[in-house]
Amino acid sequence: MPxxxxxxxNQIHMNAYQQKWVDVLRAANxxxxxxxxxxxxxxxxxxxxxxxxxxxxxxxxxxxAISLDINLPHERLKFIFHNGYEKFEYVLNPNExxxxxxxxx
Numbered sequence: 001m002p003x004x005x006x007x008x009x010n011q012i013h014m015n016a017y018q019q020k021w022v023d024v025l026r027a028a029n030x031x032x033x034x035x036x037x038x039x040x041x042x043x044x045x046x047x048x049x050x051x052x053x054x055x056x057x058x059x060x061x062x063x064x065a066i067s068l069d070i071n072l073p074h075e076r077l078k079f080i081f082h083n084g085y086e087k088f089e090y091v092l093n094p095n096e097x098x099x100x101x102x103x104x105x
Contacts, residue, residue: 017070021070
């Protein structure tokens, strides 16, 4: 039951910007991608055969194009991509803490 509780809990506390992104990404109907809110982030589980480097390389342009259809105030949003083997994160509209973290790397 914890998964059901967490799923309901995440949906109750999801902000409008995050909800819109989840809706838009789900509407794209990408085969076998599981898209869900996880706390203040969006988790995307992809099939094991997904080329995660290709996704990562094209993500900024893809999200920029999709964002044109979202008419809400922009908020910080972290996307977590995972294909069962590899994982990467991408922050859209980073805040000061995110930018400072990048400088430290």
